[in-house]
Amino acid sequence: MFKELDPLLHSQLRLAIMSLLMSVEEAEFTYLKEKTGASSGNLSVQIDKLKQAEYITVTKSFRDNYPLTICKKTKKGMKAFESYVDNLKSYLKP
C-alpha cells in the first residue's frame, strides 16, 4: 500500500538540496543557499546530515580568499532520491 519514506529525504530542505544536486554536477554552498532560501545554519546542518548518510560528498577549499564548500551527489544519494520519489508516488495517487 504505502511505501516507507526515507526520513533523511522526507525533509523540506534536504529534499530541496538533493533535488538541486540531481540536476547539476556539483553545487556551491552559496548556490544552494540562494536557491533554497534557507539560513546558513540550517543549510550547514542539513548538508552535514546528507554527508553523514553518504548521499553527497563535501569538498572544502578556498577561492579568492574565502572558504568554498562544494557539494556533489553520490551514486548512493541518487538511488535514494529516486527511490524516495518512487515511494512518494504511493501517497499521491488519485
Added chain:
Amino acid sequence: MFKELDPLLHSQLRLAIMSLLMSVEEAEFTYLKEKTGASSGNLSVQIDKLKQAEYITVTKSFRDNYPLTICKKTKKGMKAFESYVDNLKSYLKP
C-alpha cells in the same frame, strides 16, 4: 523555485491518512489503522491534528457495543492535499 510544503501534510502518517480519505467518502479508525500499518496511539494523535486543522471531521459513535470513529475529509482538507501534491512537484522535477 521550491514551493512551501504544508508541515501538517508533510508527515508520512498524516499524508497517508489524507491520501486514503481522498479516495473514499469516509473511513473508520480501524480501516485507517490497517491500511497505514500505524500504531493506534500514533494514528489517534495524527487524526486529532488533522481534525484541529479542520482537514477532516471525526464522528464518534458505537457499533455492536464497540466505539466507532469515522473520519471524513473536508473541503479545506481536499484543497490542502491538492496544494501539497502540487507544491511537492517542484522538488521532484528531473
Added chain:
DNA sequence: ACAAACTAGTTTATAATATAAACTAATTTA
C-alpha cells in the same frame, strides 16, 4: 461467575528533527 484476552481507542513520555540564534574567523570597505 470470574479471570483472561480482546476491541477500540486516548494520554503521556521520550527521542528525534527542524530551525533559528548566536558564534567563529577571516576579508573587504569606508
Added chain:
DNA sequence: TAAATTAGTTTATATTATAAACTAGTTTGT
C-alpha cells in the same frame, strides 16, 4: 581602524513523530 561583509559552524530551542502505557468497556473460556 572600525564597521560591514563573506562563508560558513555550533549551540539552543521549540516542534514532531512515535511508542509505551493506560482507559474503558466487551467477549470468551472454564
